[in-house]
Amino acid sequence: MNKVSGDFFSTRTVKVGGLTQVVKTYVESWIVDAPVVTINKSDAHITGTVRFWKGTHPVTSVEVIVSWSNGAITGAVATFTGGGVAGAPYACKYRSDCFRDVNLELDYCQSVDIEPKVPVYNSHGHNNRPADLAERTLTIESSYKDAGIAVTIDAVHTVIDDSAPGFASWSVGELHDAMETSFGKYNSGWPAWNLWGVQAGLFDSAGVGGIMFDAAAGFGGAGRGPDRQGFAVFRNHTWFTNLVSNPATQDEAWAMRHFLYTWVHEAGHAFNFLHAWDKARPDSLSWMNYDWKYDQRNGADAFWGNFRFRFDDDELLHIRHGDRAAVIMGGDPWASGGHLESPPGAMTVSGPGSDIELTLSAKDYFDYMEPVAVEFRLRNTGDAPVLVDSRLDPRYGNTSVYVQKPDGTVVLHESVVCFYGLPELVTLAPAPTDGGSDGSDRYSELVQLAYGTVGFVFDQPGQYLVRAVYSTDGVVQASNTLPLRVGFPVSKEEDRFAPEFFTREVGLTLAFEGSMSPYLSRGLDALTEAAERFSGAPLGVKAATAVAQSVGDDFYRRQKDKMVKHHSADPQRALSLTEPVLASYQQEGGRSSNLAYRKLVELRTDLHAKSDDAAAAKSEVETLAKDLGSRGAHASVVAQVKELIPSTPAARSRRSAPRKPAK
Numbered sequence: 001m002n003k004v005s006g007d008f009f010s011t012r013t014v015k016v017g018g019l020t021q022v023v024k025t026y027v028e029s030w031i032v033d034a035p036v037v038t039i040n041k042s043d044a045h046i047t048g049t050v051r052f053w054k055g056t057h058p059v060t061s062v063e064v065i066v067s068w069s070n071g072a073i074t075g076a077v078a079t080f081t082g083g084g085v086a087g088a089p090y091a092c093k094y095r096s097d098c099f100r101d102v103n104l105e106l107d108y109c110q111s112v113d114i115e116p117k118v119p120v121y122n123s124h125g126h127n128n129r130p131a132d133l134a135e136r137t138l139t140i141e142s143s144y145k146d147a148g149i150a151v152t153i154d155a156v157h158t159v160i161d162d163s164a165p166g167f168a169s170w171s172v173g174e175l176h177d178a179m180e181t182s183f184g185k186y187n188s189g190w191p192a193w194n195l196w197g198v199q200a201g202l203f204d205s206a207g208v209g210g211i212m213f214d215a216a217a218g219f220g221g222a223g224r225g226p227d228r229q230g231f232a233v234f235r236n237h238t239w240f241t242n243l244v245s246n247p248a249t250q251d252e253a254w255a256m257r258h259f260l261y262t263w264v265h266e267a268g269h270a271f272n273f274l275h276a277w278d279k280a281r282p283d284s285l286s287w288m289n290y291d292w293k294y295d296q297r298n299g300a301d302a303f304w305g306n307f308r309f310r311f312d313d314d315e316l317l318h319i320r321h322g323d324r325a326a327v328i329m330g331g332d333p334w335a336s337g338g339h340l341e342s343p344p345g346a347m348t349v350s351g352p353g354s355d356i357e358l359t360l361s362a363k364d365y366f367d368y369m370e371p372v373a374v375e376f377r378l379r380n381t382g383d384a385p386v387l388v389d390s391r392l393d394p395r396y397g398n399t400s401v402y403v404q405k406p407d408g409t410v411v412l413h414e415s416v417v418c419f420y421g422l423p424e425l426v427t428l429a430p431a432p433t434d435g436g437s438d439g440s441d442r443y444s445e446l447v448q449l450a451y452g453t454v455g456f457v458f459d460q461p462g463q464y465l466v467r468a469v470y471s472t473d474g475v476v477q478a479s480n481t482l483p484l485r486v487g488f489p490v491s492k493e494e495d496r497f498a499p500e501f502f503t504r505e506v507g508l509t510l511a512f513e514g515s516m517s518p519y520l521s522r523g524l525d526a527l528t529e530a531a532e533r534f535s536g537a538p539l540g541v542k543a544a545t546a547v548a549q550s551v552g553d554d555f556y557r558r559q560k561d562k563m564v565k566h567h568s569a570d571p572q573r574a575l576s577l578t579e580p581v582l583a584s585y586q587q588e589g590g591r592s593s594n595l596a597y598r599k600l601v602e603l604r605t606d607l608h609a610k611s612d613d614a615a616a617a618k619s620e621v622e623t624l625a626k627d628l629g630s631r632g633a634h635a636s637v638v639a640q641v642k643e644l645i646p647s648t649p650a651a652r653s654r655r656s657a658p659r660k661p662a663k
Contacts, residue, residue, distance in 0.1 A: 001313065004046055004064065005031040005321035006078070029053050029324045032062060043067040050080065053323035058083035098150040099320040100327070102193045104140070104267070105154045109162040109200045109563075112235035116245040117199070118153065119260035125253035128304045138309055143264045143287070147311050148320045149271075161562035162201065166554060169202040170232070172417050173515030175211070176508070178558045179230035180519045191328045195270040196230045197263070202237070208421035209237040210262040212269035229329055231266035233259075238422075257304075261287065262420065268311070269418060270329050271319050275397055277471055278412070279314070286312040290397065292423065296473040355382030358470045360482040363592045368489045369501050369530075370538040371450035371510055371546075372458045374466060374482065375595055379442040380428035389423040389472045392445040396421070398472045401449065406462025414453040416511045423472070439634025446595035451507030459502050461488040497533065500526045514549030516567040517557070524550055531577065541581045545600060548574035548581075552607050571607040578604055586623070591631055598624060598641065605644050614645075621645045 008027040013020060032048035039045075043065055050060040060082040067074050073094040080087045108117065124135040136142075144151040160178070179196060203211060212231045235243075239262070243255040264287045276284035282297060285307050294303040311319065319327060357379040366372055376392040376399065394401050395415035404410045429440035449466070450456065458464060464486065468479040489495040500506075505523030509515050515524070527543045534540035552574030557566040578600060585597035601624045608617035625641045 001317060001320070002035065003031060003033060003317065003321045004035045004048065004062075005029065007324050026324065028055065029322075030060075030062075031321050042069065053326075096150060098145065099148040100193060101150045102144070102152070102195065102329075103154065104151050105157070105194070105196045107158040107160055107196070107198045109160050109198070111162050111201045112199050113159050114235075116243065116256070116259070117157075119256060119263055120245070121253075121256045121260045122247075123309065125247055126250060126257055126304070128301050130306055130308060133308060138260055140260070140263050140267070143260070143309060144267075146309070147316055151267075158561055160198070160558055164556060164563050164565055166565070167556045167563055169204045169206075170200050170234075171204050171512070171515075171553075171555075172211070173509075173512040173517055173520070174556055175200075175230070175232055176512065176515070177517035177519060180517070181558050191325070193328060194229070195267065195329050197267060198230070198232045199235050200232050201235060203232075203234050203419075203421075205419065205421065206237075207424060208419045209234050209239050209258075210266040210420040212266055212418040229270065231269060233262050233266060261291070265420060268315075272322075272326055273311075273315055273318070274414070275418075276312070277397070278400060278414070281312065281314070282471060282476075284312045286310070286315060288312075288315060290420070293397070293472065354475075354477055355380060355384075355386060356388070356470070356475050356477050357381050358468060358477045358479040360466055360468055360479045361592070362482060362484055364483065365485050365487060366458065367538045368461060368487050368494055369498060370486075371448065371542045372484070372486075373446050373448050373450070373542075373596065375444055375592075376447050376468065376479075377442055377444040378428065378470065379431075381431050383430050383433075385430060386428045387425050387473070388428060388443065388475075390426045390443055390445070391424055392443075392470070393447050395419050398470060399447075400469045400471070401447075402467045402469075403449075403457050404465040405457070406460055406464065411454055411457065413449055413457055416451065416453055416508065437634060439636035444595060446599060448510065448513075451511045455504070456502050456507055458486050461486050493533070497530070501530060509550065510546055514546060514551075514553065516550055516555035535580055536584065541584050544577045544581050545603070548577040548603065548607075551577070552603070552610070569610055571610040574607050575604060575611070578607075582620075586627060591633075594628055594631060594633060597627070601641075602644055618645050 007029045009024045010027055011022055011024050013022055030050045030052050032046075032050055035046050035048035037044060037046050046062075046064040046066070048062060050057075050062050052060075060080055062078060062080050064076055064078045066076040075094055076092040078090045078092060080090075106118070118140060119138075121138045122135065123129065123133055123138055141151045141153065175198070178198065210231065210233045239258045240255050242249070242251040243259055244252050247253040247256045268288050273288050276282060276286050276289035277293065282289070283294065285294070285303070287309075288311065289303070291303040291307075295301065310316075359377045359379065360374050361377065362372070362374045378388055378390075378392070380386045389398055391398050393399070393415070394413065395417050396419050401413040402410055403413050426443055428443060431437075431441050450458065462485070464484050466482040466484065470477045470479070489498065503523060503526065505520045506526050507523070509520050509523040509527060512520075524547065527546050530543035531540050531547055534543070551567070551570045554565060554569045555567040556563045559566075581600055582604065585593050585600060588597075601620050604620055605617045608614070608620070621641060621644045624644075625638050628641060629638050
């Protein structure tokens with residue numbers, strides 16, 4: 001790549017327990033973008049202008065002399081000249097033929113502790129491949145070695161007993177809690193080149209095959225570790241139905257190839273890699289793209305027909321030569337340092353004539369601290385049916401959300417979780433020629449935007465602008481620009497409560513749609529307090545819903561390598577918490593709250609089912625359908641709402657039926 005880079009450390013000698021040792025402290029990173037290289041018989045001279053990733057520095061140049069003897073590298077000497085003054089030379093020992101050394105701990109749930117435990121794929125195993133692709137064996141380690149990263153997988157792995165009665169799938173909150181428990185031994189030593197992967201059975205949304213779920217609670221002690229430590233692969237996903245150790249058929253080769261791809265892709269997020277389309281490179285042939293998403297733009301089987309099992313050049317630059325703090329696990333937060341300081345897709349504008357319309361809508365005013373949620377709506381404006389992926393939440397990768405804050409800065413709103421899974425397709429009917437509509441030409445989803453990788457986005461009073469870009473199946477469609485305003489605290493009570501609310505624990509509990517993890521208990525406590533202190537106000541309404549989502553579901557934790565039920569669902573408490581919320585939505589009467597009202601009734605229907613009260617569930621659904629009809633909701637929407645009535649209590653159980661998005 002014709003780059004030279006390095007890191008500065010300060011060192012000091014100390015005595016601990018009578019032993020003398022060297023303490024090394026990382027200071028900053030640098031890179032030379034266009035070095036001049038002269039190679040002699042016994043050494044190489046490298047010179048160039050130094051660029052520092054952060055801070056202000058005088059004009060600096062470097063000379064690096066790498067020497068060797070009998071074909072073996074003996075060391076290097078680097079001399080930096082800043083402001084015309086040469087500094088003392090640095091003598092560097094040869095350490096490795098890789099840029100970084102990373103330790104990967106893999107744990108396995110007992111239900112999927114089966115062979116193959118790690119992917120081993122012959123590059124010629126599947127016929128759909130580049131014609132000139134070299135034949136070789138590919139593993140997690142070799143895939144990262146190609147990128148210049150030495151990954152060592154721990155020889156000993158932990159088996160997590162996941163046989164607890166009723167535990168059939170994982171929630172984001174449970175994965176996050178398991179990660180915090182697994183990495184408790186590392187909390188005092190972050191950042192570090194360590195990451196954790198777990199092979200689990202199923203995720204709550206069965207279409208998800210892999211997930212980067214790690215967003216820690218903050219620095220300082222157990223449960224407050226840094227970002228970018230953990231990910232999961234779900235072995236019971238349909239992708240891996242034909243997975244065997246020695247593939248002999250094309251279906252088996254496909255499964256093994258996808259097994260490798262999923263592991264490498266999800267681990268890539270720990271290095272601060274975003275998806276290809278989030279970096280305005282949707283046609284990148286990279287581990288960080290989605291095969292199906294690439295094929296939608298370039299034709300069936302195009303990705304694997306051209307993919308060479310590598311990261312793209314921009315990603316290689318990041319992982320090899322990037323600012324150490326932005327690459328190392330536990331350094332800068334996820335999505336920072338990933339070439340997104342100025343979001344590349346923020347200015348995307350769709351021209352006229354598209355058959356798909358993406359519209360964002362919300363109430364124009366949010367109270368201070370009130371979690372912001374926006375309706376995303378796709379509508380068919382053409383004269384033929386259109387098949388679209390209905391997963392509009394940014395965590396699925398189809399939509400990118402940009403927010404202009406009151407100070408004028410534009411940020412990419414990245415979800416703290418990233419789902420890699422199968423499309424959920426819906427057909428949008430043609431636009432009606434008479435101007436009327438029964439609703440079959442559109443699809444809507446309420447998207448929570450309160451908290452992302454950059455924290456609480458809407459945490460300051462003032463005017464915000466929100467835009468989104470939908471990209472899938474060859475369609476790139478920008479939304480309208482949605483203005484919304486966040487108000488000032490209306491009382492000293494609100495102002496004083498804000499520091500308790502604007503914490504990562506609260507944000508993650510909201511983002512995970514509830515969690516009973518002890519690591520996030522401060523967040524649940526703050527939300528419970530908000531529900532009580534601000535009952536009836538928008539903040540109290542949404543806080544009560546988040547608490548109900550937490551307490552109304554079973555929660556399992558890893559204890560001594562066994563999953564045990566930490567919290568039993570308390571549907572009666574959750575129903576009691578959301579009674580004022582239900583009354584608020586019923587009395588409000590405005591269309592802007594229709595989706596929130598519907599989501600609440602879906603939650604309460606689930607809770608009634610757990611309480612074996614089918615009559616109450618039916619009554620609330622019927623009231624919802626009547627209310628939405630009177631508010632002008634389309635006939636198709638009212639018909640869909642009536643389908644929410646559960647036929648049996650288990651029909652609405654998260655553990656028995658993975659969650660599906662609402663229409």
